[in-house]
Amino acid sequence: MPTPPDIDRLAQLAAPRPEYDGGAGPLAVAPKVFRDELAAAAEWVADYLQEIPQRPVTRPMPSAHRQAMAAGSLPQEGQDLGALLEFVDRAIAPYPTGNGHPAFFAWINSPPSPAGVIAELLATAVNATCGMGEHALMDLERGVLRDLASLAGLEPTAGGVLTSGGSMANLLCLGTARTWFLRQHGVTDGPAYDQAHARLVAYHSDQAHMSVAKAAAVIGLPPWRLRAVPTTPDRSMNVDALRTMVDADRTAGLLPFCVVSSLGSTATGAVDPIEEITQVCHRSGLWHHADGAWGGLGALVPELAPSYRGVAGLDSLTVDPHKSLSVPVGCGAALVTDPSRLRDAFTFRASYLEGDQDWPWMSDYTIELTRPGTRALTLWATLRHLGRSGVAALLQRHQDLAGYMRQRVREHPLLDLCTSGPLPVVCFRLAAHPEAGRQGKTDLHTAVAARVQARGHAYLATVSHDGQTVLRACVCNYLTTTDDVDTLLHEVLAAAEHLQTVY
Structure with a gap:
């Protein structure tokens, strides 16, 4: 896990500001500096998106880092543009929700399309x-x-x-x-x-x-x-x-x-x-x-x-x-x-906002x-x-992956498939376990989901189903493959095996 950045140190990467043209106002940036920083940001974005599948799905945010981020720390003097990219790289990017990762199956949050x-x-x-x-x-x-x-x-x-x-x-x-x-x-x-x-x-x-x-x-x-x-x-x-x-x-x-x-x-x-x-x-x-x-x-x-x-x-x-x-x-x-x-x-009408009624x-x-x-x-x-055919193919791909997951769950003796669908979401439980869905104390499915999330190889959620807490996985990531589905189920079973002595 990366060392939490020193927020104050990053914020103080401000002086000097050689790109500032004092005659054009405090937000002005020299064209060459702006182009260089845009190019650096574009390279970072391309690398970041390419490397997501190799990174943990998510990482817990250290308490000290969270408090520092939430406290606010505006310096007296402004910082140069180069500090922005370093700040994002060290203070923001290491702590994703996880929805960009192909093994993220928790909520209906997808990664950004390249065109987008x-x-x-x-x-x-x-x-x-x-x-x-x-x-x-x-x-x-x-x-x-x-x-x-x-x-x-x-x-x-x-x-x-x-x-x-x-x-x-x-x-x-x-x-x-x-x-x-x-x-x-x-x-x-x-x-x-x-x-x-x-x-x-x-x-x-x-x-x-x-x-x-x-x-x-x-x-x-x-x-x-x-x-x-x-x-x-x-x-x-x-x-x-x-x-x-x-x-x-x-x-x-x-x-x-x-x-x-x-x-x-x-x-x-x-x-x-x-x-x-x-x-x-x-x-x-x-x-x-x-x-x-x-x-x-x-x-x-x-x-x-x-x-x-x-x-x-x-x-x-x-x-x-x-x-x-x-x-x-x-x-x-x-x-x-x-x-x-x-x-x-x-x-609603206002005298200072008179629009064209033919083109509202x-x-x-x-x-x-x-x-x-x-x-x-x-x-x-x-x-x-995408085109119209690409939209249909993307949605069909999500359906196919959910179908693959359902089949894997049906075939495994330690897992039971719950009612779900027809959209690409799969609800399932650990089979024949007396404590699997009990309420009150943290139940086994909640504990399994938490352990899977903490390990960082996959991510899923839980949901109430017929009065019991069960596991829930949805597919809405265009990068997800059958290997990611297999990883998720492996992580669930490994977590259940680890926790069986507790329950």
Whole structure:
């Protein structure tokens, strides 16, 4: 493990600053110095990404280092640019979350695509504010959103806005659903609005991502009016239960307005029945939003396509390109079949911001006014690098690796496969162990996961499954191979053997 850097020493690599031209202001840098530092940074990035598979998946951060980083240590005098690269190399890079490593199977976090890395730098240099005014990156965003909607199988009318991720996209879509519903009922302001808003009810699967509950809270929906619909044994939403709950709430004088389905639950990769839920929504005048942050593009995969029948009938869909497509972190999408409804919810006017109504500013579709252009360019670059066939092949590769892992688990006498899928996540347990899933004291699966993580050769997570804690591994890294899957299972079994004397 590398020696923790002396943060103060790194911060003091400031003087002298030969690249500073005092006549141009304190941020100015001589062109030659800037080019040299950019070149050095590019070399470092290329080496760093190339060497990730040979490094530990993750390393624990020493307490002293964490405290020093969090304390802040701004020196009186500025530092030269060369200190930045040394700081990142010694203080940041040695302590990754692990999601860049091909043996990382814990959360749905992918490594950055090569095209995305380059595009991020270029977009940062252009530094567009993609919320107001005119800029080519805003028009590029409109086009790449159409591409994304087409990949998802939505209607040709679909559009939307790029977001920081699925949490923001879910928030925008729930806010849009609320505005649409209240407009449908002619209550957009005043006491009538307050009275109607106090009766709004939304529904989601009991496997829904926590961001759905967060979004509901932000738009003013208290927990008691957010219904968790039970699921069937395959972890998909029970549509009969949904129908019963909607009817009961309407009878009670409440106003059901939105159903949020899951296209790839985080826990097990379950996909809710889209067509049947849409039928319930149409019958009762509800908005159907699907959280497909992870699995929103699953219709492109032949084995998944049957589960995505009816996706074109959705009112809105969340997709996270920084998950399944390896676009660098910070790129989600809120897609709406009728984008004008998104704009109805989030357009506000100010005398100092008068946009072109024929080409609306992207801030009209979201709560953000200042928006980075990196999202549009990194997504565009990654999609153009892949092409439509490459997107399908990437998603199929994830499916194939998960299938390989399931088969290995089935074949091993010490492992049991749990219900999961159809997306590329594998939940499994240690077979026939009396203490394997007990709650209370740290159970065996939690201890096994912790030991695997600490050893640094692979990384997986745990999840609650039928009241027990089990092991959970998902595949979303384009660098992952069957060798990495074998390494993971070897590490799990070795950890279990080591811990068997404790349990």
